[in-house]
Amino acid sequence: MSKSGSPIKQLPQFQYWHQKIETMPRGHLETLQLERLQNMVDRAMLTPFYAPKLKAVGINGSEDIKGLDDLKRIPFTTKNDLRDGFPYGFLSIPKEDVVRLHASSGTTGTPTTIYYSKDDLSRWASYVARCIYGTGCNHGDVFQNMITYGLFTGGLGFHAGAEEVGMMVIPSGSGNTTRQFRLMQDFGTTVVHATPSFLLHVESIMRAEGVSRDSIKLKRAFAGAEPYSEDTRRRIEELLHIDVYNSYGLSEMNGPGVAFECQCKDGLHIWEDGYIPEIVNPDTLEPVPDGEIGELVITILCREATPILRYRTRDLTGFYTEPCACGRTHRRLRRITGRSDDMLIINGVNVFPSQIEEVIMAMKEVGNNYLIEIEKDGVLDKLTVKTEVGPDIFMDDSRPLNSLRERIRKTLQASITINPRVELHESGSLPVSEGKAKRVYDKRPKDV
């Protein structure tokens, strides 16, 4: 039985998209990694950004990468480096051979841009297919991709992987919840991809509109694009009676398909034939002891157009040290608890929004949506947590509400050591975003 208390009661017959690679002995895997890293370093030498950076540390090409340990000689790459290298500082093939680009939202500031060759796209699709197939899906499934298409990699990335598996893909895109139900009912959707917050929203609307669970055939969901807690996963699983699989990716590493949960739903296998993961202390940049939490750093091993070495993802996670029951040899990452950028400093105390989510989502009386607000109150920071109550709780009965509010406050204080103000809101009354959820509103003046 899986640790997440999921509907899967018994380990299923595991299925592998690329069995030989997914279950490859570690030694072979590392030989493959070295070969590909050497290739990637040669590619990087073709880019304006890396050529001088690598030469500066005495690396002139693959001949200077004798073992995987040489990776540590390579300097880290940051999001700022990607911005500085805009537009073509990281491009290692002729522009005419690029068939796609994805760019992070560039409404303010320079976008970060990743270029793909035709082979890069098919490799990417094949990693996503591996993730999808590993959850037990196959070509008989009906897949509804409830996420934004376009420059964001989540939509087109999952779309291509799902078509590679041969599922019937419904490219429904994000938003329009009522229509999403119609599509699920009309075509017997068995799997969806969405942000966890949109899944919770879908469930709320389903209940509000009286859509019966029996009218849909949903079995699984892939949830990603924003960090979420184990309690949120459990809540979605219980409310919708489905299995929720945790998906991890970032556009700098193609997009989705970097790491994914197998049917054990206990950590995300990062595909080490395509990526070299490291976990470092974000302050010292030294590796953390195996199993401890730190910042995830990734080197992509198979991309022609845009080689990126030792990329600091800002995402906080750690390795599982034990092998997985599924037989895959690729290491598992712990659920991403947040980004080092997300960390809030409230009256001098470090708080991750995920800590707050964990407390809230574990309470049955609490609804599916919440917000975190930080304001300045004189010299002090004031934290307010606004959360919806469940749909069965009436707002006109103040006694149970007061007791719930007090219970949330105390549990939060115990967890984060800060005493928050807690506001309860009627089910469905807090604002919902259709893409990545915006939950943190830091209203403190920036320069104080």
Next chain:
Amino acid sequence: MSKSGSPIKQLPQFQYWHQKIETMPRGHLETLQLERLQNMVDRAMLTPFYAPKLKAVGINGSEDIKGLDDLKRIPFTTKNDLRDGFPYGFLSIPKEDVVRLHASSGTTGTPTTIYYSKDDLSRWASYVARCIYGTGCNHGDVFQNMITYGLFTGGLGFHAGAEEVGMMVIPSGSGNTTRQFRLMQDFGTTVVHATPSFLLHVESIMRAEGVSRDSIKLKRAFAGAEPYSEDTRRRIEELLHIDVYNSYGLSEMNGPGVAFECQCKDGLHIWEDGYIPEIVNPDTLEPVPDGEIGELVITILCREATPILRYRTRDLTGFYTEPCACGRTHRRLRRITGRSDDMLIINGVNVFPSQIEEVIMAMKEVGNNYLIEIEKDGVLDKLTVKTEVGPDIFMDDSRPLNSLRERIRKTLQASITINPRVELHESGSLPVSEGKAKRVYDKRPKDV
């Protein structure tokens, strides 16, 4: 020199994606069509919708299709038939072999749904690639796909074709005009795909925001998804200094890639190796004499998942009777002037919105956006045409405005025989839609 008065002064060196097929002698083309029609009839016999319909007219399979003339024995298929056949009445392969579906907007009423196998998708992409390449684009171009992705076929259809050609595809999606400029400037976009109304909107905003033409490298645009006049094309070409190519497709026939203009920009080659076009009188359903306008009826020749025979598109067009200078042997369709559904009956007179657009867009003082409104005024219908003026015209000087208004009114009356009310609005003040433009507001009570 092209008839549309385009920037192309001299016929270019034509380039063909599938030269052998695109320039195939008519006789060979018809042999190919017959073979594929026979195959398609066998497929149709596998569907719940067609099997009884074809048997009823004595067709039991390909053996009863001896020549292309036998097509006429097959009954027409309408949009209502597609709705009635929902969800699987037109499916001719096992559901597990479907990898994609596209559905028309189903917020009201049953959606019409088209299913695609893996091969269907690659064939579709290859037709779109043929269209794109035929306008002179190649893998060195940078293509910005400024149209909705998702269930609408325009986004994913062009996306796949452009990647097949090997252009650098920027999947920007629709809307967010300011960001679209940024992308064009940042990546040197040379080709865009958009609705004609969005192109006009882009140009207006460019002028309003003072974006210099020299800051973008745009050379071509593919404009489709809504009918537009030759004057609108000319206006976009002159304002943006680009070549605009007319694109035609419909989701029932895959999506974009059914018919497209070549570099002669004088009619749209319909790919007769993939589609059999007929032009019929929409009332009698008899073929119109060659060259005359009627309703376009299409039979798809190469689709495994969803065969559709003799589909009544409702689109009004006719064949050009002369061969094209480009050497392609596939017949050309005239610009679609409207859908038979679009026809307005105003005080008993038939009026197409395209007639009104033609008059307005030919006037230099008129801006890029307009609306048509019909109301009931007692027993009579009242037609109001609201149009923006150009950005250089000031709304506080009433004399030239009155004279312009009068001139528009008279020219419209001469064209449509109805005397409209004309309203002039400030540049940029009429509502803009990001997808297909909504220009006609028929406010008459439905049952009167």
